[in-house]
Amino acid sequence: xxxxxLIWIMPIQKMKGLWSVFRRRKQETSFAQFSTxxxxxxxxxxxxxxxxxxxxxxxxxxxxxxxxLLHNVADNLLDRLHDCKKxxxxxxxxxxxxxxIRRSLNGRGSIEKLIMMDASSEMVQACKNDADVSSNxxxxxxxxxxxxEFLPIKxxxxxxxxxxxxxxxxxxxxxxxxxxxxxLKPDGLFLAAILGGETLKELRxxxxxxxxxxxxxxxxxxxxxxxxxxxxxLLTRAxxxxxxxxxxxxxxxxxxxxxxIEHLRAMGETNALFQMNTVLKRDTAVATAAIYDSLFAxxxxxxxxxxxxIYMTGWKEHPSQQKAKRRGSATISFNDIQKQFGS
Amino acid sequence: MVREVMQKAGxxxxxxxxxxxCPLSKxxxxxxxxxxxxxxxxxxxxxxxxxxxxxxxxxxGKILEEDVSKxxxxxxxxxxxxxxxx
Numbered sequence: 050x051x052x053x054x055l056i057w058i059m060p061i062q063k064m065k066g067l068w069s070v071f072r073r074r075k076q077e078t079s080f081a082q083f084s085t086x087x088x089x090x091x092x093x094x095x096x097x098x099x100x101x102x103x104x105x106x107x108x109x110x111x112x113x114x115x116x117x118l119l120h121n122v123a124d125n126l127l128d129r130l131h132d133c134k135k136x137x138x139x140x141x142x143x144x145x146x147x148x149x150i151r152r153s154l155n156g157r158g159s160i161e162k163l164i165m166m167d168a169s170s171e172m173v174q175a176c177k178n179d180a181d182v183s184s185n186x187x188x189x190x191x192x193x194x195x196x197x198e199f200l201p202i203k204x205x206x207x208x209x210x211x212x213x214x215x216x217x218x219x220x221x222x223x224x225x226x227x228x229x230x231x232x233l234k235p236d237g238l239f240l241a242a243i244l245g246g247e248t249l250k251e252l253r254x255x256x257x258x259x260x261x262x263x264x265x266x267x268x269x270x271x272x273x274x275x276x277x278x279x280x281x282x283l284l285t286r287a288x289x290x291x292x293x294x295x296x297x298x299x300x301x302x303x304x305x306x307x308x309x310i311e312h313l314r315a316m317g318e319t320n321a322l323f324q325m326n327t328v329l330k331r332d333t334a335v336a337t338a339a340i341y342d343s344l345f346a347x348x349x350x351x352x353x354x355x356x357x358x359i360y361m362t363g364w365k366e367h368p369s370q371q372k373a374k375r376r377g378s379a380t381i382s383f384n385d386i387q388k389q390f391g392s
Numbered sequence: 393m394v395r396e397v398m399q400k401a402g403x404x405x406x407x408x409x410x411x412x413x414c415p416l417s418k419x420x421x422x423x424x425x426x427x428x429x430x431x432x433x434x435x436x437x438x439x440x441x442x443x444x445x446x447x448x449x450x451x452x453g454k455i456l457e458e459d460v461s462k463x464x465x466x467x468x469x470x471x472x473x474x475x476x477x478x
Contacts, residue, residue, distance in 0.1 A: 102449075194449055201412050203411050
């Protein structure tokens, strides 16, 4: 058994990372922009989506029903619904940890209808079986197998889009977010958690050193991930209003690096780079585990792994939302204000 | 059993008319009872429904032959025609 201890560094990190931009860009909702599919395969492919679907199919079987990391992230994400006075009758849950979201919902956001979507059919099926066994709330659930990059949801039809640890595997993240925004009703909420660039930094270092030592060169073993500063830009670029981003760091402790890899596999978070080296020598793998242990092991013999989670929140535009006034629209001079209040 | 299946199909048809569209063209989907699939008339592709779950990943779609893509019954075809005109 993997022993997992979660440590929160949340409050400090959260305050540091929290920022808001009250600005939006006009987005045209023409058909050409709505669909990111352009019919040619020459667009940038970083991740092998088909391999990712297979990995997630396997993960559906391996995934433990109470993965503490996934449940903590899902719980933290859904807590944001408490901060909103609004109700969200129709919600769309995009790929990632569907089951964790479903279990941690507990009536938050007063969701009446929930559309569960994942690109992996096994994952959706597992989620459906799970809900059939333990359906104790009155949420009407609809299950769909769909790709985040080709969202099969009608324009302006849902009040809430939740994505928990799924969007970092999309090739076209801005496109997926634009499609989510279009699926939202006006004043709808977009909630997403993705893994950030600090994730698995220990493994990244250990892999690089082991490969340098044993093979005399390196190839990417840990996938590139979004940085915190990118997340804000992404929200603004996708046209969300009142965007906010905050960061959490979870440190999970494993008995050894091999348990870490097993956990990653059970979450479906293993490497799916398009140009990855498919050969992993046993020698290198063992060397990686040894280096990981010697560099990062703690006194109690466990090895820590960092998971940086970026939480993104954005709203679809609505006239009732606060926004900055037009430039030059002020009717009172600042000099008068100064006179009024004295200096 | 049959009633249950019918109810499932009914509820599915209702829910899909509310929210689901073709992932590629974003146009409405039509439920075909014969093949138990969702058909996107705009691009002539059918998406399967397995175990009550619609598969709307572009890779799962099948391109329909010309003669099959035409709707079988009159009500559907008139609906489609109206859509095309409108």
